[in-house]
Amino acid sequence: MDIATHALASYVIARGFFPRRRWPVMVGMLFAGTVADVDLVSALFGPSAYFAWRRTYTHSLLGTVVVILLAVLFTRALARKNTEQPVTLFWPMFLAAGVHVLLDLLQSEGVMLLWPFRATRFAANWLPTIDLWILVLLIGGILLPELFRLVTSEIGAKNEGPRGRNGAIVALVLLVFYVGGRAVLHSSSNALLEPRSYHGESARLVGSYPDSFSLVTWHGVVETASLICQAEVPVGLGRVFDPESVDCHHKPEPSAELDAIPKTRLAQRYISGVPFPRAVVEKTQTGYEIVIRSMRDVVEGETYHRLAARFLVNPDFSVSSQELVWISDVHVR
Numbered sequence: 620m621d622i623a624t625h626a627l628a629s630y631v632i633a634r635g636f637f638p639r640r641r642w643p644v645m646v647g648m649l650f651a652g653t654v655a656d657v658d659l660v661s662a663l664f665g666p667s668a669y670f671a672w673r674r675t676y677t678h679s680l681l682g683t684v685v686v687i688l689l690a691v692l693f694t695r696a697l698a699r700k701n702t703e704q705p706v707t708l709f710w711p712m713f714l715a716a717g718v719h720v721l722l723d724l725l726q727s728e729g730v731m732l733l734w735p736f737r738a739t740r741f742a743a744n745w746l747p748t749i750d751l752w753i754l755v756l757l758i759g760g761i762l763l764p765e766l767f768r769l770v771t772s773e774i775g776a777k778n779e780g781p782r783g784r785n786g787a788i789v790a791l792v793l794l795v796f797y798v799g800g801r802a803v804l805h806s807s808s809n810a811l812l813e814p815r816s817y818h819g820e821s822a823r824l825v826g827s828y829p830d831s832f833s834l835v836t837w838h839g840v841v842e843t844a845s846l847i848c849q850a851e852v853p854v855g856l857g858r859v860f861d862p863e864s865v866d867c868h869h870k871p872e873p874s875a876e877l878d879a880i881p882k883t884r885l886a887q888r889y890i891s892g893v894p895f896p897r898a899v900v901e902k903t904q905t906g907y908e909i910v911i912r913s914m915r916d917v918v919e920g921e922t923y924h925r926l927a928a929r930f931l932v933n934p935d936f937s938v939s940s941q942e943l944v945w946i947s948d949v950h951v952r
């Protein structure tokens with residue numbers, strides 16, 4: 620999730636559950652809810668650093684505990700008289716930091732939740748990278764109460780209760796229902812993909828990825844014995860999915876140049892970290908160029924900070940070069 624959504628979510632949580640706490644708590648929660656995205660700085664050091672750092676250490680359970688502790692210390696430092704005790708600060712910082720990781724977990728890029736014990740990336744694939752509907756809910760939960768407060772003050776009505784609390788709680792409740800709805804639609808999309816035949820072959824593995832705008836259109840990937848297919852999956856009453864209309868690509872035939880790739884450490888790291896990896900082989904004047912990228916990125920149409928693995932293979936089928944690259948720098952499609 621983008622950092623603006625994380626900041627808004629932390630602010631709404633603070634207004635909804637801790638409206639009477641002093642301003643250092645609010646600032647501390649904003650810190651706790653956004654600081655994990657400091658790993659975005661790794662993009663400045665290139666694709667390899669980004670792959671190693673992004674949504675790994677700071678988004679793990681252990682890293683979240685560290686974030687909470689840092690946020691508590693930061694908030695205590697802001698409160699000059701130290702009226703806020705560490706015990707009373709734990710829950711606000713826990714909620715802000717925990718919701719950050721939860722929102723990222725519900726997306727498709729995945730988070731390395733169990734680092735350093737497991738390098739597996741977990742992803743629910745329910746929410747898009749930037750979810751405009753969540754932004755609308757959070758902004759509405761902040762601004763609408765201010766509008767109502769202005770109207771009631773004009774007519775002389777007395778405002779009772781903490782400022783903005785009811786609007787924030789309503790926004791959070793609607794957010795829970797929205798995420799639940801996304802989960803149901805994701806399950807329905809997978810259910811449409813799984814029992815079908817694609818150009819005469821049964822699906823071995825399927826995946827569904829959300830759209831930033833439409834709730835009822837999902838981007839599907841299907842892997843069969845020899846094909847990898849991409850499809851727009853319409854979910855909802857009266858909407859029909861035709862499995863024969865999907866766009867399918869043949870997997871590359873087994874070859875000596877391809878056989879050299881899985882032995883490399885880079886291929887093992889990259890393939891284990893992305894869903895539906897697809898290799899494309901191109902003959903060059905000096906051998907072969909092989910690019911592996913995730914079909915998830917293809918169907919989502921994402922290129923910003925998305926990665927591919929590129930290999931150069933000699934005529935004798937030895938690997939001369941291996942590197943992670945930005946998808947925008949890849950010419951082999």
